[in-house]
Amino acid sequence: MKKLKIGITCYPTVGGSGVLATELGKMLAERGHEIHFITSSVPFRLNKLYPNVFFHEVQVNNYSVFQYPPYDLALASKMADVIRDEKLDVLHVHYAIPHAVCAVLARDMCGENIGIVTTLHGTDISILGQDSNLAQAIKYGIEKSDIVTTVSNSLKEQTYEIIGTTKEIETVYNFVDESVFKPIVDTNLKEQLGIAEDERVLIHVSNFRKIKNLPDVVGTFLKVREEMPAKLLLVGDGPEKQRVLEQIHSSPFKDDILFLGKQENIAELFSISDLKLLLSETESFGLVLLEALACGVPGIGTNVGGIPEVIDHGVNGFVVNLGDVDEAAQYAIELLKDEEKLIRFRQAAINTVQTKFLAKPIIDHYEQLYERLVALR
Numbered sequence: 021m022k023k024l025k026i027g028i029t030c031y032p033t034v035g036g037s038g039v040l041a042t043e044l045g046k047m048l049a050e051r052g053h054e055i056h057f058i059t060s061s062v063p064f065r066l067n068k069l070y071p072n073v074f075f076h077e078v079q080v081n082n083y084s085v086f087q088y089p090p091y092d093l094a095l096a097s098k099m100a101d102v103i104r105d106e107k108l109d110v111l112h113v114h115y116a117i118p119h120a121v122c123a124v125l126a127r128d129m130c131g132e133n134i135g136i137v138t139t140l141h142g143t144d145i146s147i148l149g150q151d152s153n154l155a156q157a158i159k160y161g162i163e164k165s166d167i168v169t170t171v172s173n174s175l176k177e178q179t180y181e182i183i184g185t186t187k188e189i190e191t192v193y194n195f196v197d198e199s200v201f202k203p204i205v206d207t208n209l210k211e212q213l214g215i216a217e218d219e220r221v222l223i224h225v226s227n228f229r230k231i232k233n234l235p236d237v238v239g240t241f242l243k244v245r246e247e248m249p250a251k252l253l254l255v256g257d258g259p260e261k262q263r264v265l266e267q268i269h270s271s272p273f274k275d276d277i278l279f280l281g282k283q284e285n286i287a288e289l290f291s292i293s294d295l296k297l298l299l300s301e302t303e304s305f306g307l308v309l310l311e312a313l314a315c316g317v318p319g320i321g322t323n324v325g326g327i328p329e330v331i332d333h334g335v336n337g338f339v340v341n342l343g344d345v346d347e348a349a350q351y352a353i354e355l356l357k358d359e360e361k362l363i364r365f366r367q368a369a370i371n372t373v374q375t376k377f378l379a380k381p382i383i384d385h386y387e388q389l390y391e392r393l394v395a396l397r
């Protein structure tokens with residue numbers, strides 16, 4: 021295919037949408053496309069120099085006349101500059117607002133006929149879409165984009181329901197870089213963390229927002245811990261950490277919960293784990309679940325959003341009702357006590373990634389979307 025010049029805008033800080041957008045950009049660059057990230061800081065997974073990848077920083081100056089710094093306008097203005105100066109073919113934005121709206125404004129500003137692809141990631145619809153102050157802007161961004169994708173079928177349905185648009189939307193699942201997310205053996209990480217060989221390891225990775233439902237993650241673990249020696253790894257940080265500390269304050273098992281903070285070596289941490297817990301209130305996909313599966317770690321997730329599209333109940337993990345800690349603990353205990361079953365689930369986890377979420381066919385899909393747009397110009 022023709023090599024394209026592609027602009028990418030995402031939230032550059034820790035979070036699934038930024039991770040996905042950055043990995044996509046890196047892989048497209050490996051295929052020979054020229055990638056221009058237009059973001060407020062260097063995306064956190066863009067941690068070294070990559071050939072064909074460029075970074076354009078959006079700078080927002082705060083003048084005393086502004087009550088709020090005008091990030092959206094600075095972004096749109098920067099996008100317009102990059103579209104014109106770098107002669108971009110496509111602008112792929114992640115998250116409806118403000119990114120899709122800024123892309124549309126930028127196209128208008130520079131007068132170039134550039135194709136806009138918008139990928140919806142979740143809370144831009146499930147939470148912001150319900151806010152009447154933002155709903156019209158989200159709808160506008162979606163409808164003025166040339167192509168709109170969602171990361172799960174569930175999010176597609178939710179978008180139609182909440183936003184009330186008739187725009188055609190395609191599901192393109194999240195993917196993992198399987199050269200990074202794979203079972204890693206021969207680390208002494210377990211020992212370093214003070215975890216004994218006979219202890220089972222449960223893991224939760226998130227930004228500790230309320231929607232991640234940390235109390236149920238900890239509640240499930242405490243029930244498991246009553247039945248067997250085990251540790252819970254809590255990876256990430258955020259507003260709910262204090263609540264967890266209060267929850268475990270008087271538990272006899274509080275020393276079995278390890279707060280590891282934000283970590284880079286996620287694949288290594290998954291590789292010493294036996295089970296991933298993601299008991300969110302809302303989750304369009306659950307990229308961390310997929311990363312765990314790729315490392316051979318089965319998951320227990322709630323029956324919300326796109327989680328049932330990732331967890332095949334009874335095969336690579338279990339899907340439980342939101343809030344049902346007893347059910348989650350029961351499944352966890354049964355699995356963790358049965359070595360043969362656990363091995364079967366571990367293999368199934370890897371198979372799920374190989375058959376449904378491999379990077380290559382998903383990047384192919386995005387390339388086809390770009391090609392379709394370029395052909396129309």
Ligand code: GMT
Pocket residue numbers: 034035036037038040141142143146171194227229231302303304305306307308
């Ligand atoms: O889940 C978060 O808190 C971060 C959020 C984001 O916007 O980066 O993640 C969303 O996008 C990810 C990548 O597509 C999805 O895997 C997450 O499920 C989705 N989060 C929610 O829907 C809550």
